[in-house]
Amino acid sequence: xxxxxxxxxxxxxxxxxxxxxxxVGFLEALKIDYAQLxxxxxxxxxxxxxxxxxxxxKPTSGIPLPPQIFNEEMYCGxxxxxxxxxxxxxxxEFLGLTPPPGSKEAQQAENVQKLHNGxxxxxxxxxxxxxxxxxxxxxNGDAHTEDDPGKKxxxxxxxxxxxxxxxxxxxxxxxxxxxxxEQEEGEEDRED
Numbered sequence: 001x002x003x004x005x006x007x008x009x010x011x012x013x014x015x016x017x018x019x020x021x022x023x024v025g026f027l028e029a030l031k032i033d034y035a036q037l038x039x040x041x042x043x044x045x046x047x048x049x050x051x052x053x054x055x056x057x058k059p060t061s062g063i064p065l066p067p068q069i070f071n072e073e074m075y076c077g078x079x080x081x082x083x084x085x086x087x088x089x090x091x092x093e094f095l096g097l098t099p100p101p102g103s104k105e106a107q108q109a110e111n112v113q114k115l116h117n118g119x120x121x122x123x124x125x126x127x128x129x130x131x132x133x134x135x136x137x138x139x140n141g142d143a144h145t146e147d148d149p150g151k152k153x154x155x156x157x158x159x160x161x162x163x164x165x166x167x168x169x170x171x172x173x174x175x176x177x178x179x180x181x182e183q184e185e186g187e188e189d190r191e192d
Contacts, residue, residue: 003027003034003095004070006049010040011066019079020067026086032095039066071096 005027007020027034039046053064054075069076076082076095085094089108092099099105 001072001097003032003076003097004037004072005034006037006039006045006066006068006070008040008066009038016066023067023069023079023082026082026091030091032097069095 005020005023007024008016011017011020024034024036037045037049039049049066049068050063052070052073052075053068057075057078058064064078067079067082069078069082074096077085082091082094085091089104092103092105099109
């Protein structure tokens with residue numbers, strides 16, 4: 001399988017050049033074999049790309065702009081969908097490739113498979129991602145709330161009481177400051 005990246009070597013758009021460089025650089029960093037097909041200097045490449053981008057993926061006005069990415073004849077997507085896949089650590093899935101062992105995407109697929117089969121729930125807890133998610137949930141107050149709704153209500157009530165007590169403390173401090181000021185004024189009046 002060959003990944004085909006349709007590019008425009010002589011594009012006047014800086015944005016298109018940056019997008020093309022981003023795609024090519026990322027594929028090279030992952031050591032994914034790909035072929036660059038120039039649509040600026042080769043009319044056949046341009047026509048093939050335009051004809052094979054699915055209708056729902058074509059812009060409403062104009063033509064599809066590079067970079068466009070294919071796996072052989074299968075359309076993968078444009079820069080925006082590539083960028084989303086990159087952010088989600090699912091580039092191999094986006095490209096229709098099997099992730100190499102040890103990659104984040106392979107580990108995610110393995111964890112999903114374990115959960116899907118009903119085995120590996122204990123192993124899944126050893127996953128750093130899951131640990132981080134549990135810590136984040138606990139810090140956000142989202143952990144264990146569905147297990148015991150009464151406990152959540154109790155926690156919420158305690159939080160409300162704390163919020164109510166804080167203004168009372170502030171009011172007491174304000175009163176103390178006001179009383180001290182009144183005493184000082186009274187002492188000044190007596191001295192005169």
